[in-house]
Amino acid sequence: METLERCYVYAKNTSNMDFLASTVAFLEFQGREINAQDVAGNMSREQSDSFFERLTHYRTIYRKQIQLS
Template sequence: MNNEIHTVKSFDFLARSFAHMHSQGRGLNIRAVTGNMSKEQQNWFQERYTHYCEQGICASLLEIEHSYR
């Protein structure tokens, strides 16, 4: 159980890090990142990655909006 929690935290950190890289315009291949993961891990990772990408997009839009005020 403890190992499972550690794995989840590591995957979440990776998802957040790769989403941050994506927001900076760095090219990355998510399939290569998730290639050795189980299907369950791939799905979970992709959900978190998408979540963080959407957060980054929203944050960027808010920054743009506030810069025009």
């Protein structure tokens, strides 16, 4: 795979993980029960690492929202 193709695939996967992580964090913020481990269940190790990294980021944002309220 050429370098440009690899960059595109990475960016696509990163944005997918970002969207998924932000959705999970938002659902948690709303008080809905969601198991992030189940969400990541069929992901590769790389995808799972990316997902949990982004999830931690979004959880931090929502915690700040709660503190400001």
